[in-house]
Amino acid sequence: MILLKNVLKKYKTASGSLTAVQDANLTIGKGEIFGIIGYSGAGKSTMIRLLNGLEKPTSGTVQVSGYDISTIKGKELRQARQKISMIFQHFNLLWSRTVEENIAFPLEIAGVGKEARQKRVSELVEMVGLKGREKAYPSQLSGGQKQRVGIARALANNPEVLLCDEATSALDPETTDAILDLLLDINEKLGITVVLITHEMHVIRKICHRVAVMEAGQIVEQGNVLEVFQSPKADITKKFVSQVTESAEHKESISQMLDDPNSQLIQLTFVGKKAEQPVISHLIRTFDVDVNIVHGNISATKSGPYGTLIVRIAGNEENINKAIQYLDGEDVKSEVIQHAN
Template identity: 65%
Template structure:
């Protein structure tokens, strides 16, 4: 388990004191994929560097599996860092070394004999899907392959925690999804705790169990990913959720439909978990005398279950529409009447 208690990091710029991390308290469970999301300057990169001792806090403590990272130094800190590994946005590979040599590098530093190094590299190359590319140099690899090398290298010393610093930000969407799938597979196979920082809600939605939202150095919202998607509380969290639940096209469609059907109501429904599989719309159409037009729909899958949004246009009398909306709420579907602009 990772525990952060009253963690604060300040930087003295000479003219002023900048608080990058402001009294953060978090607990991250063993085997969890935990996301930290925030825009540039939120403090998330500083926070992740505090986790492995690359930065020392101004106050507070970092405890990783019973060991206080903030209280050790020298050889003990270097040993502890072997159990808290890290992958980076820009891969940080050694360009004069092959794939095999890059993966071997931390084992060399740790003094592992050559035969054991080669055996370990073979396992890791298979794990990350790079069999046959052992003798290639980074310049001969795609972005996704480079990140796979980075992941394999980070696993060389059998870490207990893997930190991912914007690990997919430099990749195209398809490659990003492949790398995220690999991280989920590694998490399940090895039981590895993964802490991932990002500014992309798609990444959080796809692989994280829980998420902390950072703004101005503080954790402003924390919870299960599915719960955060269903009912974000802070404005910044709502903006992040909107990254993957709303599009410009839907906004234009809503405006167009309001012009076409000025007497109807546009209603946004949110389905969570088992609700996404229930025939709720069928019941609505059969039992209520309203005209139902589907404007837009989407179902996304998180590690905790499915999350779906649906925008309907309901036409009928005010009472008929009110009865239909009441039915939806009674079915425990989160229902929002979209106000006319």
């Protein structure tokens, strides 16, 4: 469905050449929800512009829905864009048009007749949960409702790919979850491929199948979301994962325990069914150790539950080591948190 091969994008600036994307390689399958995460300046926005043909790569190949976006232009590019739609952070609605008129706009451009337009608009209004708000103007809508209009408009021409550029960044957490649920529902019902650009790991965790992490124009890590959560490799990925697995409260609790010489602080990572099994209870019954839970968190991902647990295990060194070996044997990833220097 989407293929990026050895993609390089450079811009000429007054001070010289700027590399926005470097040696990018991605394969995104049909019907997949794929997340691209990175902080400002990572190259995410350039990446999404490469996917819809607003930018051409300096070198490399960009293929989307059977089109070589990196080379086509004119009429062929316009045809390709009929299959590639987009929703934006700040909605980009036409303020002088009602909800239904905004949704109908791309159909008008495509030359769809009035009766067919009305039928399609009614279907989309129902799909995105805006029944009864058809005659409202954008100024009369909440942020979440505006984004629902943007999503409906993006779906008007039955695209195969939906690009989401920081689509929830302007929304509060509750509304963000509702919009993500809507995107997930659309993906499952229509089989549409969704590419999400974001700087929020919560967005990735909630609905994405796979993720690519970008830093300084490069893809530094990519893979199944659950696997990336379980074993983040790049420092930037670890920072993103900590957004949804750590809190200021548990960091404070940890700092108060680091100087205890008779115990070890250990972070445990559970994935899949292991997150639902009584591993800690068995450890306490089997080994002569005391276990104090400092912090725990279980998150749902598209691939299954992911849980982290910070525990303080107290006892003699031999028993603590046996307990850790037991955890390793149960496929529970354990990491000893070093004492502060």
